[in-house]
Amino acid sequence: MGTYAVTNPRTDVSTSTFPNAYGSIFSRTTSAGQSAGATTLSFLSTSGFVLHDNVAVQLSTGVYFQAQIASIGATTITLSVPLSGAVSAGAIVYRADQPAIQQAINIAP
Secondary structure: OOOOEEOOOOOOOOHHHHHHHHOOOOEEEOOOOEOOOOOEEEOOOOOOOOOOOEEEEEOOOOOEEEEEEEEEOOOEEEEOOOOOOOEOOOOEEEEOOOHHHHHHOOOOO
């Protein structure tokens, strides 16, 4: 599986409606921003992430970037490839293997 930016997310569903529209969905928000090219993301806790999970990271542009988790620390995850764009503090990171996320942001399984 490669990584790619999802450039055509559905416009009829916002990230804030995922829990209501699609049921309970695992996500975390970043505790710090990162610049394009970075491979680590910081969180208050990485509980719930699993090594080699695919994640969808909300970039500052609103586009979602998909990558695999290469390693996990207590408060950071390292991605398998560098970010294609900047990430703001408070950005949403979803486990992308969840069918509801794939449907909502048009990620092919």
